[in-house]
Amino acid sequence: MIRVLLVENTRLVRGAFAALLSREDDIEVVAEADVNGDVVARAVACRPDVAVIDVDSREGEEVAARGELRARLPECRMLLMMASTTPERPRRMLDLHAAGVISTNAPPNRLVHGVRKLVRGQRFVDDRCGVGLGVNRAGHRGEPARPSRALAPCSVDLRPPGQRPPRIRPVR
Numbered sequence: 001m002i003r004v005l006l007v008e009n010t011r012l013v014r015g016a017f018a019a020l021l022s023r024e025d026d027i028e029v030v031a032e033a034d035v036n037g038d039v040v041a042r043a044v045a046c047r048p049d050v051a052v053i054d055v056d057s058r059e060g061e062e063v064a065a066r067g068e069l070r071a072r073l074p075e076c077r078m079l080l081m082m083a084s085t086t087p088e089r090p091r092r093m094l095d096l097h098a099a100g101v102i103s104t105n106a107p108p109n110r111l112v113h114g115v116r117k118l119v120r121g122q123r124f125v126d127d128r129c130g131v132g133l134g135v136n137r138a139g140h141r142g143e144p145a146r147p148s149r150a151l152a153p154c155s156v157d158l159r160p161p162g163q164r165p166p167r168i169r170p171v172r
Helices: 011-022 039-046 058-066 068-072 088-095 108-119
Strands: 002-007 027-033 050-054 077-082 100-103
Touching (some): 002 108, 011 027, 011 108, 027 108, 050 058, 058 068, 077 088, 077 108, 088 100, 100 108
Parallel strands (some): 002 027, 002 050, 050 077
């Protein structure tokens, strides 16, 4: 069972992440915290495999930057969540010895995938964070990042059988 600590300031968002992860048979959310609380003490008490930390707040970034969590629990891997995905920010987060970074705009299944990769000892860089970092989907430096398929056209026709496509009239 993968043990996860969620660190997020917004209670509603934290609850949604907990619900998403708890649906998985192999993942257990062992603790939740806001970044203003004593994150390190909570982590030491529950011994998570992965700490998912929102670093959009100044306090969240400080939790990751201080390195205290990494020093006290070296086996706990940090997955840092952020809304800002300019190339400088994910690079700075990876320099904090985070095992992974993910955009808060990523599809929900990417969070689950990232947690699982970290537990297997792999690095995880979400597509939205890896662009421009020279990090590919596998999270390895050196190769160009593969483009995201987020805007790929849908090949499935969702209309009921026999229904014709809507008629588009030109604007005059």
